[in-house]
Amino acid sequence: MKIAVVGATGLVGSEILKVLEERNFPVTELIPVASERSVGKQVTFKGKQYTIVSFEDAIAAKPAIAIFSAGGGTSLELAPKFAEAGITVVDNSSAWRMDPTKKLVVPEINAYTLTKEDKIIANPNCSTIQMVVVLNPLHKRYGIKRVVVSTYQSVTGTGKAAVDQLFAERTGDTSVAKVYPHPIDLNVLPHIDVFLDNGYTKEEMKMTNETKKIMMDDNIAVTATTVRIPTIGGHSEAVNIEFENEFELSEIYEILGQAEGVVIQDDPKNKIYPMPLTAHGKDETFVGRIRRDESQPKTLNLWIVADNLRKGAATNAVQIAEYLVKHNLVEEAELV
């Protein structure tokens, strides 16, 4: 199958290429796409060199699927053009996520709702994805009333320039442009994406709104504080969950132990718990510090970690593409 990766030179784009290769996605032709200044450059995929092409050339090549990770503005402008040409777009930006005509998909939860008519499919925000893969099986069993989440997010979520800022601060290199309003090394910023009129950041409201949409339940109350920390391996989340119904801790272990894409790392005696360093480069979502909130009934505390460039972006997008192929939901004419 011909597959285009739009934004192939970015942090997420490069990770998409790695994930397609590692998961042995049936690619017959890779079409790497990027902005004008990268056209003509090369990317490596499965040991072969591919030349980056323009958006126009990518549409003309008619891939079956285009995985976009090129920012909201580019997606708003170009995803409809790809879709009109019969190409199914899996979009990693926030542009289409809350559009009621578009599906917001975490394959473990709601890929079954996809049809051949879905030509632009939204990939959720990284910090939302890793939270909902853990919340969803618990919601099904106990009913979630309210979630209080605080995040500890990797600079890789901002992009390459942020990683450069972190290492430049560490080495004292003052020539590198700053993407954050304050130093990030040896610091913590309670500020991800822009501030909104309600005092929350856009990242915080993504966690609230996207959770309801993906889990198909507007009654789940979510309040978030999203925080940037000087780490690169993944996002971490302290999550407090109040259920409608009482639970047994042993059942929680059983449910999460069977949850698709979730790995329990919870052995405090041996100092085993999820960390960005150990989640880095992995496709799964890791959960630990599983314990009852002793301050009120029917409430649980969890610590959730995932590589935000993997399950939070590239892996989730490739899993959506895999689902489309497996269920024959892309245009037959493009299959080779």
Ligand code: 2RA
């Ligand atoms: C971040 N959520 O970590 C963003 C990336 N999508 O900033």
